[in-house]
Amino acid sequence: MLKMWNLKFHFTEEEIVFYLTEVIINDNMMTRREVIKVFELEFYMKENGKIPVQDFLYSLNPKLRAKAFSDIELLKKLGNELKEPYVKPLKGKNNKGMYELRIKFSSDIARIFYFTYYKNKFVLLHGFIKKTMKTPEKEINKARKYMEDYKRRIEL
Numbered sequence: 001m002l003k004m005w006n007l008k009f010h011f012t013e014e015e016i017v018f019y020l021t022e023v024i025i026n027d028n029m030m031t032r033r034e035v036i037k038v039f040e041l042e043f044y045m046k047e048n049g050k051i052p053v054q055d056f057l058y059s060l061n062p063k064l065r066a067k068a069f070s071d072i073e074l075l076k077k078l079g080n081e082l083k084e085p086y087v088k089p090l091k092g093k094n095n096k097g098m099y100e101l102r103i104k105f106s107s108d109i110a111r112i113f114y115f116t117y118y119k120n121k122f123v124l125l126h127g128f129i130k131k132t133m134k135t136p137e138k139e140i141n142k143a144r145k146y147m148e149d150y151k152r153r154i155e156l
Contacts, residue, residue, distance in 0.1 A: 039075075039076045039077075039079045039120045039121070039122065040120060040121045040122070041072065041075070041076055041121075041122050041123075041124060042117075042121060042122070042123050042124070043123075043124050044123055044124060044125045044126075044146045044147075044149075044150050046146075046149075047149075047153070052125070052126050052127070052146065053112060053124040053125065053126065053127050056110075056112070056126070056127035056128070057069070057127065060110065061108070063105055063106070063108075064103070064105045064108045064110060067103055067104075067105040068103045068110060068112070068127075071086060071101055071102075071103050072101065072112075072124075074086060075087065075101060075114075075122060076122075079120065079122075080116070084102075085102060085104075086101065086102055087099050087100070087101055087102065088100055088102060090113070090140060092140075094144060095140060095144065097115050097116065097147075098113055098114070098115050098125075098140075098143060098144065098147060099113070099114055099115065099116075100112065100113055100114075100135070101113075101114060101124075108129070109129070109130040110127060110128065110129050110130060111127065111128055111130050111135065111139070112124055112125075112126070112127040113125045113126045113127070113139075113140070113143035115147050117150075117151075117154075123147070123150055125143040125146040125147055125150070126139065126142050126143040126146055
């Protein structure tokens with residue numbers, strides 16, 4: 001008996017949803033178990049309809065964009081189990097609950113800030129190209145502002 005997992009994702013304007021299918025091959029017969037929804041990613045959307053992370057992803061060169069989607073897929077697959085060097089929590093009491101997805105391809109470095117909303121939903125807030133050793137405070141502030149706006153509008 002051979003057991004495999006098949007991970008697929010569905011990408012829309014507002015979110016990426018990953019699905020996990022168990023495939024079992026036994027005596028040359030293949031059976032599939034019901035598709036299970038794993039983790040959910042949602043893009044933060046401003047009140048004006050703009051989606052900062054989506055705009056950021058489309059602005060990247062194709063190779064860095066592919067690496068970013070690969071790392072996002074890893075976040076979807078492993079969720080809170082994904083650790084450094086891929087994910088790191090932001091320091092500071094004002095940044096509690098915020099994380100950065102750390103994307104590196106060749107000499108290019110990008111970051112996507114996100115937070116966990118409920119147990120299996122990650123909200124991607126803001127992305128930027130990192131050009132200095134220390135993350136600029138203005139980028140963190142922008143992500144924090146988006147997180148507060150998201151929470152405020154979701155609770156209305």
